[in-house]
Amino acid sequence: MQGIVRYFQEAREELKKVNWPTRVQVLEGTQTVFIFVIFMTLLIWGMDRLFHLGMGALLK
Template structure:
C-alpha cells in the first residue's frame, strides 16, 4: 500500500505543477519569425492546392472510366 500512497502524493499539486512546467517548456520553444511564418503558410497553401488539383484530376479520370464501363455494360 505504501507504493500507491506515493503515487497519490505525486498526483497532488497537479494543476499548479502542470502549468508551471508548461510555462517552462514554452520558454524553450524557438518561435518562427514573421517572415518564416509567412513562408511556411505559403508552402502549406500551395501544397493544399496542388493536392486538391491532383485529386480532382484523378477523380475525373476515374469518373470517365466508370461512365465508359457503365456504357459498355448497360
C-alpha cells in the first residue's frame, strides 16, 4: 500500500514541473490542426475525384 501512495506523491510532484500551455497557445494549436485537416481533406477529395474521372475515361 505504501508503494501506491509513494507513486501518486511522486506523480503529483512531477506534474508540478510540467510547463502547461496557455489558453491562447492551445487555441492557436487547435486552429492550426483544424486548418490542416480541412486542407488535407480537400486535397484527398480532389485527388479521389481526379482518379475517379480518369478511371471512368479509361473504362469507356
